[in-house]
Amino acid sequence: MVSIATVRENNSAITGLYGSGLVAVFVGGTSGIGESTARAFIRSTQASRAYLIGRDQARAHQIIGELQQLNPDAQITFIRSDVSLLREVDEACRAIQQQEDKVNILFLSPGVGTMNGRDEIAAAFPHGIQGKNIIVTGVSPNSLGLATADAFASQSPANLILTGRSSEKVEASITSLRSKYPNIQYHALIMDLASQSSVRAAAAKLNQDDSIPTIDILVNNAGVMAIQALTLSEDGIETTFATNHLGHFLFTNLILAKIIKAARTSSTPTRIINVSSFGHQFSPVRFSDINFSKRPADLPADERPDFEKTEFFTGSSHSEDTYYGFFSYAQSKTANILFSIALNQRLWAKYGIASFAVHPGAVGTNINRHATPAEIEQAVKRVAELGLDASSKTPEQGANSSVLAAVDPGLSPVDDEVKGVYIADCRVDDANVAGFAKNRHVAEKLWALSEGLVQQKFEI
Numbered sequence: 001m002v003s004i005a006t007v008r009e010n011n012s013a014i015t016g017l018y019g020s021g022l023v024a025v026f027v028g029g030t031s032g033i034g035e036s037t038a039r040a041f042i043r044s045t046q047a048s049r050a051y052l053i054g055r056d057q058a059r060a061h062q063i064i065g066e067l068q069q070l071n072p073d074a075q076i077t078f079i080r081s082d083v084s085l086l087r088e089v090d091e092a093c094r095a096i097q098q099q100e101d102k103v104n105i106l107f108l109s110p111g112v113g114t115m116n117g118r119d120e121i122a123a124a125f126p127h128g129i130q131g132k133n134i135i136v137t138g139v140s141p142n143s144l145g146l147a148t149a150d151a152f153a154s155q156s157p158a159n160l161i162l163t164g165r166s167s168e169k170v171e172a173s174i175t176s177l178r179s180k181y182p183n184i185q186y187h188a189l190i191m192d193l194a195s196q197s198s199v200r201a202a203a204a205k206l207n208q209d210d211s212i213p214t215i216d217i218l219v220n221n222a223g224v225m226a227i228q229a230l231t232l233s234e235d236g237i238e239t240t241f242a243t244n245h246l247g248h249f250l251f252t253n254l255i256l257a258k259i260i261k262a263a264r265t266s267s268t269p270t271r272i273i274n275v276s277s278f279g280h281q282f283s284p285v286r287f288s289d290i291n292f293s294k295r296p297a298d299l300p301a302d303e304r305p306d307f308e309k310t311e312f313f314t315g316s317s318h319s320e321d322t323y324y325g326f327f328s329y330a331q332s333k334t335a336n337i338l339f340s341i342a343l344n345q346r347l348w349a350k351y352g353i354a355s356f357a358v359h360p361g362a363v364g365t366n367i368n369r370h371a372t373p374a375e376i377e378q379a380v381k382r383v384a385e386l387g388l389d390a391s392s393k394t395p396e397q398g399a400n401s402s403v404l405a406a407v408d409p410g411l412s413p414v415d416d417e418v419k420g421v422y423i424a425d426c427r428v429d430d431a432n433v434a435g436f437a438k439n440r441h442v443a444e445k446l447w448a449l450s451e452g453l454v455q456q457k458f459e460i
């Protein structure tokens with residue numbers, strides 16, 4: 001065997017490879033990186049044999065036709081297999097073993113994370129969705145929230161509760177979903193996450209609704225990024241933190257009885273998903289300065305932003321700025337991960353409820369509305385320089401990790417709760433969690449701070 005490559009972000013593993021008579025198996029070879037790597041392999045080798053494993057027969061035939069024109073002496077075989085089903089994996093392996101006594105290259109492409117089809121993950125785990133009650137926060141046109149709701153809607157939940165601060169946007173989203181999936185009960189729950197009284201009113205409304213006795217899946221997705229100047233919520237809390245973390249902290253705790261009830265009666269996963277971001281890496285939670293009144297240099301060392309990373313991605317360390325919009329975003333996104341850790345501490349062993357924090361990738365939505373084009377351009381350039389995929393995902397692709405985290409029964413936060421919690425590109429991605437975002441004591445500190453800020457204790 002020449003190599004076993006699990007290539008997520010690029011296909012450079014294959015491009016320098018030349019040889020003849022090689023046998024390669026491309027799992028996920030009919031789309032995305034798997035497909036482009038298979039093409040590179042066929043172009044670069046002679047008398048090779050390639051096996052494309054995937055689900056889309058029509059697409060496979062098209063690719064094979066094109067590749068055979070490119071390199072007529074290549075033998076390319078499509079094996080239809082859904083690799084989420086062990087039986088089909090077994091059948092695919094047997095088919096290859098019957099033909100080959102060696103495999104030189106096994107290419108495992110990223111899997112469902114890069115699937116284009118909005119509903120593919122949801123369709124892989126239909127029982128976790130059918131007949132369930134699901135909440136997604138932050139639903140508006142062209143958003144991750146709507147794409148996430150759409151994926152759930154495709155598998156017939158009983159009730160889909162969609163929240164947002166603008167009833168117009170939530171209603172427009174429901175109208176578009178209803179035209180495709182008419183047989184679902186849709187509920188618009190209007191709340192401004194930056195306002196504790198608004199969150200409390202929405203939670204009370206939901207709690208009083210006996211037609212929705214349980215909540216199986218809660219996706220805390222709403223968010224705001226890179227507000228240019230410091231703003232405080234009506235409760236006197238920095239707006240990004242108030243919206244992205246505190247509003248979700250309060251809402252989740254206020255409706256928790258319905259989530260626990262679901263876990264007691266359901267055989268499929270009961271989950272709380274917090275949509276975080278790779279951007280959390282810029283800053284820990286500033287416990288001594290949630291509201292950005294200090295220069296970063298005056299913060300305790302363990303609360304200071306990562307200046308080096310900030311300089312690399314944004315062109316300036318912002319070390320002198322009392323407020324910087326990406327630091328407030330990063331603080332809130334770190335809080336999203338710590339909130340999942342603290343929830344697992346309380347809910348996993350006792351009720352089997354798991355919480356995951358998700359990085360959806362760089363997705364073309366409305367999230368950049370506050371950022372300057374120059375800031376975005378610089379960040380994208382740097383990401384590309386690192387050899388990472390700087391291209392934007394569609395909202396449908398971006399929603400995949402949230403949907404997977406919500407429904408895949410194979411996921412569980414491991415014993416110490418600080419591993420297995422962060423999901424990106426549809427897989428656990430512990431390596432990309434900053435140290436300050438995976439500390440259980442810090443998670444508890446955040447829980448206590450959050451209880452203080454909402455002036456309510458939540459004993460679970």
Ligand SMILES: NC(=O)c1ccc[n+]([C@@H]2O[C@H](COP(=O)([O-])OP(=O)(O)OC[C@H]3O[C@@H](n4cnc5c(N)ncnc54)[C@H](OP(=O)(O)O)[C@@H]3O)[C@@H](O)[C@H]2O)c1
Pocket residue numbers: 137138139140142143144145163164165166169191192193194195221222223224225243244275276277278359360361362363364365366367368
């Ligand atoms: N897009 C990306 O590249 C990316 C990358 C990493 C992480 N994320 C995360 O993904 C999540 C979804 O973002 P998106 O990309 O879909 O952005 P988006 O299109 O801007 O959607 C954000 C949603 O949150 C809602 N929202 C904002 N402030 C709110 C508030 N105070 N109360 C209630 N709802 C509020 C927005 O409503 P309005 O339209 O009414 O403002 C909108 O529905 C966010 O948590 C974001 O941090 C996104």
